[in-house]
């Protein structure tokens with residue numbers, strides 16, 4: 001399979017979005033954020049293209065203005081805000097950066113590298129590296145970001161995009177594999193003027209292939225479940241996505257008046273139930289406190305009796321239990337796979353073992369649940385199929 005880094009990223013964000021984009025090939029209208037980001041990237045390339053004289057701030061702003069696309073903005077105010085943000089980014093960038101101080105090795109460098117092996121299948125991963133610089137004692141691989149949200153250092157240290165860029169770089173310059181600690185990988189957050197940098201170890205790079213192979217395997221197995229996330233706000237497929245399309249009146253086909261009323265009533269009832277649950281908790285605390293003070297275990301009213309009972313849960317001493325049951329050949333029979341414990345262990349297992357464990361997974365029970373998000377209260381109703 002030939003796959004671009006960005007489509008692997010799309011799959012990790014939301015497998016269904018990947019399907020819409022790359023399997024069904026449904027064109028996605030470009031978001032204003034994407035259009036803005038592409039233009040700022042183009043200006044950065046213009047600024048850093050090696051030349052005798054690097055562009056002045058006026059020239060850079062002129063380049064930015066000429067590439068501006070006003071069609072993606074909803075109104076003039078929104079467009080004006082975005083344009084002035086672009087101008088600020090470039091002014092600030094050029095105020096702290098002198099392009100000629102950098103030794104540029106390549107800009108918007110395209111790559112296509114092989115991952116996998118004969119046994120697991122070979123695949124090609126492609127992408128574009130924004131910038132590669134020669135530094136005093138090594139290299140720096142830079143990816144520009146125009147998003148506002150910045151990741152933690154831990155996320156940068158494990159960022160898949162930077163790792164695959166470094167792998168691509170090493171395919172081009174294999175001798176540099178010996179000097180990994182001298183190659184910096186950086187995410188440059190232009191809106192903040194902050195560069196978050198990291199390095200990679202050999203072991204980290206070895207694990208990258210497995211991540212790509214896992215994604216490719218899931219794609220080949222047609223696993224395309226949607227993932228609800230804040231990124232949905234920027235997704236152009238909301239009108240056909242099962243998690244969102246009901247929001248748009250024109251995409252509702254089978255909704256009858258009865259269903260409409262049911263949805264309204266359900267939300268209403270869940271809200272009341274949640275309020276009552278909270279109220280019930282307060283009453284319970286008050287009554288228990290009263291019982292404690294009075295030294296009684298039951299209280300009486302015309303409507304009935306409320307009794308206090310102590311519920312105890314026990315657990316067994318595993319070692320002692322094992323010592324008793326193993327000689328009777330009954331130990332194995334009581335062992336049951338504990339899903340939570342297994343998930344904890346899985347996280348620290350080597351990838352091939354993890355994969356083997358995953359392959360033993362079978363569907364046990366399927367249930368549908370309705371979740372309600374209302375007034376910051378989330379409640380679940382389990383409906384067994």
Ligand code: SF4
Pocket residue numbers: 014016017226227228229231232235236237238241242243244
């Ligand atoms: S709207 Fe969200 S869940 Fe639906 S396809 Fe887009 S990213 Fe995925």
